[in-house]
Amino acid sequence: MSSGAPRWLSGGCNCGAVTYRVTDAFEYAQNCHCSGCRKATGSAFKPFGGIVHDQFELLTGGDALLLVGDAVDHDVRCGRCGAYLYSVVRDGTYIHVALGSLDDAPTRRPDSHIFVGSKAPWYDITDDLPQFEAFPP
Ligand SMILES: [Zn+2]
Numbered sequence: 001m002s003s004g005a006p007r008w009l010s011g012g013c014n015c016g017a018v019t020y021r022v023t024d025a026f027e028y029a030q031n032c033h034c035s036g037c038r039k040a041t042g043s044a045f046k047p048f049g050g051i052v053h054d055q056f057e058l059l060t061g062g063d064a065l066l067l068v069g070d071a072v073d074h075d076v077r078c079g080r081c082g083a084y085l086y087s088v089v090r091d092g093t094y095i096h097v098a099l100g101s102l103d104d105a106p107t108r109r110p111d112s113h114i115f116v117g118s119k120a121p122w123y124d125i126t127d128d129l130p131q132f133e134a135f136p137p
């Protein structure tokens with residue numbers, strides 16, 4: 001033990017065309033209830049983990065990606081099955097991994113709910129994690 005080597009988490013899309021790995025060292029992890037995340041995922045909210053771009057590595061399917069957004073910041077989906085995988089954000093410097101696309105369990109779990117001010121009216125948050133109207137302070 002204690003080799004200092006990073007632990008990698010594997011992830012990918014629904015059809016298997018796109019696979020990636022990311023260091024198990026998310027700087028932050030949150031559940032986002034904004035309308036953009038709800039629409040993108042078709043879910044009540046999006047659990048995601050943030051990490052600097054160079055800790056993320058696309059393994060297969062790089063030629064099969066569907067990018068939604070602009071050239072620098074965008075959502076990334078599998079172009080074949082449509083699965084939402086991650087977003088490139090903060091002027092391309094960070095990756096927000098959609099935690100549902102992971103095959104492994106990350107050490108850091110979402111520790112708050114953000115953009116609760118625009119959450120789905122039909123969904124009640126039932127845990128005790130802190131809630132923020134928009135971005136955390
Ligand atoms: Zn796919």
Ligand SMILES: [Zn+2]
Nearest residue numbers: 032033034037
């Ligand atoms: Zn959001």
